[in-house]
Amino acid sequence: MAIEDMTTTSRRFVERAYKYRPVKVIESELPRQQCVVYLDLKREECVNLFPSGRVYSQAFHLGGQGFFLSAHCNMDQQSSFHCFGLFLGMQEKGSVTFGVDYEFAARSKPTEEYISKYKGNYTFTGGKAVGYRNLFSIPWTSFMAEDSLYFINGILHLRAELTIKR
Numbered sequence: 001m002a003i004e005d006m007t008t009t010s011r012r013f014v015e016r017a018y019k020y021r022p023v024k025v026i027e028s029e030l031p032r033q034q035c036v037v038y039l040d041l042k043r044e045e046c047v048n049l050f051p052s053g054r055v056y057s058q059a060f061h062l063g064g065q066g067f068f069l070s071a072h073c074n075m076d077q078q079s080s081f082h083c084f085g086l087f088l089g090m091q092e093k094g095s096v097t098f099g100v101d102y103e104f105a106a107r108s109k110p111t112e113e114y115i116s117k118y119k120g121n122y123t124f125t126g127g128k129a130v131g132y133r134n135l136f137s138i139p140w141t142s143f144m145a146e147d148s149l150y151f152i153n154g155i156l157h158l159r160a161e162l163t164i165k166r
Contacts, residue, residue, distance in 0.1 A: 020058045021045075023069070027062070034163040035062045039069050041156045043144075049073040050140060051082055059091060063164050065098055065124075066091035071158070073140060074133045082140035086117075087131030088160060090124040098124040099165035104135060107157035109149045114159050121165060 024038040039057050049055065050073050057069040072085040086104050101121045105114040122130040136143055136150060143150065150156055 020056050020068070023057045023060055025060045032163050032166070033063050034161065035060065037069060037160045037162070039071070039158045039160070041071060041158070043151050043154045043156070046071075046084070046144065046156060049084075050144075062100070062162050063098065065096065067162065069158070069160055070129065070131075072133075076134050076139070079139070083134035083138065084136055084140065084143050085131060085133040086135045086158060086160075087129045088122075088162070089129035090126065092127035096124075096126060100124060101163045101165055102130075103161045104132065105159040105161070106135070106150055107152055109152065112152055114157070123165075 021039060021041065025035055027035045037057070037060055041055065045055060049071065052073060052075075054070050054072040059066045059068050061067070068089050068091065070087045070089060072087065073082055074085040075081070076083045088100075088102055088104075090098060099121065100123075102119070103116055104118045105116045107113065108115045117135050118132040120130065120132075122128075124130075142148070
């Protein structure tokens, strides 16, 4: 019996399907309260977003308030094509109002440096989200193409920088 148990546990492990994608967060208090959040998505995860899917990051905190990122496959309202969108959401927590400056960036070939894609500021009220429906200003097919500038070794590297407005 013990031998059978060992064989069943020694089978190869299946990669865990996270309900919320993990993020890396760097926080600073001075000179202003801010955090930088890194979210990496595999090409396969992005493929699975088409035509109207979304994926959520783990929650992260700034100024005692919970936030999350969500990546979406959207329909571009002007051009009627699918595209990649990135959004910043605030977890619902009473009737708090929270002003945040934010910037979305992505690593891009050939330099593989993060390049700013969208900046904004928003006053959140509980449970609201803000973002950009077409982060890369290209159709989904170009975003997902084999020669896409945004997948580096099969990974899309996203960054969001959040600063509390004073």
